[in-house]
Amino acid sequence: MHDHDDHPETFNVHGMLLFGEDPLYFSHLPMFRHPAHRFQALMEVDFRGDVREAVRSDLKAAADGVHTFVPEPFDILELDPAGGGPARTSVKGTVVRGHFERGGVPIAEDVTARVVRVIHFERLDPTLRHDERRTLTYLCFGRPGGLHLAHEITARPDFDQVLAVRMVPPGEGFERPVPVTFDRPDASRRRLVAGDTMDGMFDLGVSRTGEHRFTARVEVVREIYMETGDLD
Incomplete structure (x- = not known):
């Protein structure tokens, strides 16, 4: 250490x-x-x-x-x-x-x-300023039946949020976080909340065969944590 x-x-x-x-x-x-x-x-x-x-x-x-x-x-x-x-x-x-x-x-x-x-x-770089025109982006991870979204923090002011979610219909799990974007501005007032059901674009990255993306419907089960004050 x-x-x-x-x-x-x-x-x-x-x-x-x-x-x-x-x-x-x-x-x-x-x-x-x-x-x-x-x-x-x-x-x-x-x-x-x-x-x-x-x-x-x-x-x-x-x-x-x-x-x-x-x-x-x-x-x-x-x-x-x-x-x-x-x-x-x-x-x-x-x-x-x-x-x-x-x-x-x-x-x-x-x-x-x-x-x-x-x-x-x-x-995190404290000198960067957040652009709310950026697309709302989360990191999806967990096992089938136990998926979570963590808001991807980029620049101040920002928000720290963790959600319990599920795919509709049930889908796969992700050992490594997969970026998923939703058709909303990346602002705390436009964040996903319990009860929301939206289509998200999952980006699995690039391999020798090209880009791998898919769209899936995500239902927010509950908001586990939400904080803005520490990220202003």
Whole structure:
């Protein structure tokens, strides 16, 4: 692991949104104003068996609420798959029902979250200005029956949003996030919300046979998290 003296600007308490069921996921809670937190990061995580079941049980009991994870300080660059240094494989901390900085209640303390894999890692540039004429874009990931959309954060002011969704009719899952665009401006007031059903354009990228895209109908089951204040 990196010594925090190597990257003092990125060594900090990196709060995470905790969501999902099988698997569980972390989404780093980004902030443009703080150099340590100018990152969008999504990762699949796991806990020891008894902790995992307690976490899943609480997530179900508070299905409409938010859960977060507050880790011990670490260098977030250790999560970068392209970082070239030793990769971080676990983080120790506390599972919180609610937002850990906004009155959340600890439900599992001094537990270790194993980082199964980092599925998205992007450094955010605070000097860029957001263009609301950009097409509304999310990153789709998860297994069939357990899909999620995370809004792709690009430039300030922006918004951090995670949704539980399903394809209509049921479709495939995505181990790696797939960009999906919707025919709306990329603005928080035009974001997808619970109950929306819209066609999205899924971009699987380019291979030797050309571009691979398809259109599928997406239904938003619920909004798991939404934040604008930290991304102004």
